[in-house]
Amino acid sequence: MPSTELRQTVLCNARRIVVKVGTGLLTSPDPDRPGLDLNYIRRIARQIAGLREQGYEVTLVASGAIGAGCLELGLKQRPRDVADLQAVAAVGQRKLMAHMHQAFARQKIHVAQMLVTRGDFDDRVRFLNIRNCVTRIHEHGCIPIINENDTVAVDELRFGDNDMLAALTANAIRADALLLLTVVDGLLDEQGNRVDLIDNVTDMLSLARRDTSQWGTGGMLSKLEATRVVTEAGEIAVIANGQEKNVLARLLAGEALGSVFVPATRKLDSRQRWIALTARPAGTITIDEGAVRAVTGRGKSLLATGIADITGRFERGDVALIRDPRGREVARGLSNYSADELRLIRGKRSTQFANILGRSAYDEVIHRNNLVVLTPSDGR
Known part of the structure; x- marks a missing residue:
């Protein structure tokens, strides 16, 4: 699909939007007047109010x-010590x-502050609470x-300048589009x-520069990773220059600004998004070719007979990553067994499980209703 058609048929019809504004846009470009760029903050507020x-x-x-x-504290460079980063x-x-x-x-317009960590998205209940809270904030007429x-x-400080946070938020609230605003x-x-x-994020990774702004932690690589998470869920994403005049309205009007990322043809529901694209896997299950065909080609549940290896320590109900014999990710799902039980x-x-484990057991290791097959464009 050409860019113009995609923008006009998909982006123009988006109504629930997640906008991410990076550190480079929010801080003053004038070295003689360091601090937040208040003019830019006012401009982005006007744009959002217009939308x-x-x-x-x-x-x-x-x-x-x-x-x-x-x-504010007069520091000349970003601290490296975790405690200093937290205090700053x-x-x-x-x-x-x-x-x-x-x-x-x-x-x-009233605003509402939400502070979250990566762990909030890993936990299913907290993930749903994020969605519910954002929804209720909008119902009260506020901007989250x-x-x-x-x-x-701790590790969240290296999360990617909130690019992935924006992508996970977009998936949590089932946003129609993710707009990543940056300085390029x-x-x-x-x-x-x-x-x-x-149309394939993996093919573009070689173009991603890994340098970041003076105060930021992201860079283009983290933005590409974020767009993959959103497009794999079936929604559109754009990386654009946030310094362009009225950039948000122009993007949503279909104007050819920024780089637009083609969504997958399938659209995952909220639960599938959490399993496949949000929760970090607690371990890995390697399966044989027969199991790969059953899971990815025929939509079957994962059975113990097809398991070749288990790595990591996970419990029942945790998300497990499923790999083929060549190490490629093919699916993710909620395991009915712990890693130790699977090794047994x-x-x-399945008729042998009760004798081995000493209790009644599930026939499936991962039921097909709790399993999401990853598309080949994942490149993982």
Whole structure:
């Protein structure tokens, strides 16, 4: 599908939007006047207010807490110590939200702050609570502003400047589109030209530069990973220059700005999105070719007879990654058995399970209703 057609038939019809604004946009580009770029914050608030008047539901994911804290405290560079990062984030988050509140108040819009960690998305109940909370915030006429809770996070500080957080949020609330705003025009090719249309994210990874802004942690690679999560769920994603005038309205009007990412033909429901694209797998199950054909080609449940190996430590109900004999990911699902139990019953028939485990047992290791086959474009 050409870019113009995709933008006009899919992006123009999107109504529930997640917008992610990066640290490079929210902090001042003037080295003589470091701090948050208040003019930009006011501009993005005006744009979102304009979209709301047109009937759009916009959830904002805003980076910049650590950058804002560094600048407020007069730090010349981003700290490396985790405790320092957490402390700086506590200072910066307060400042960031104060200015967000003021900017949206000018538009007569209330804002709501949500601070989350990666673990909140791993847990099914908390994942649903995020969705429910965002939904209720919108029902009250407020704009949810979501950021990582960097004050308590450790590994989450390397999460990718909130790009993945924005993607997981989009999947949690079943957003129609993810708009990642940055300081470049989109994904650039080897000649520095904008790539207009991307139908396979994996093919584009070699183009991703790994450098980041002074205060940010993301870069283009984290944005590509985020677009993959959203497009695999069946929704559209765009990486665009947030400095373009009225960029949000122009994107949603179908204008050829940024790089647009083609959604998968299938559309996953909320539970499938959590299993396949949100919760981090607790372990890996390697299966033989016969099991691969049964699971991916015939939509069957995963049985113990097809299991070749188990790695990791997981419990019943955890998400497990399923690999083929060549190590390629083919599916993810909720295991009916712990890793230790699977090591005892792998290769066995279900009629033997009760004697081996000393209790009644499920026939399936992963029932097909709890299993999501990954598409080949995953490239994982």
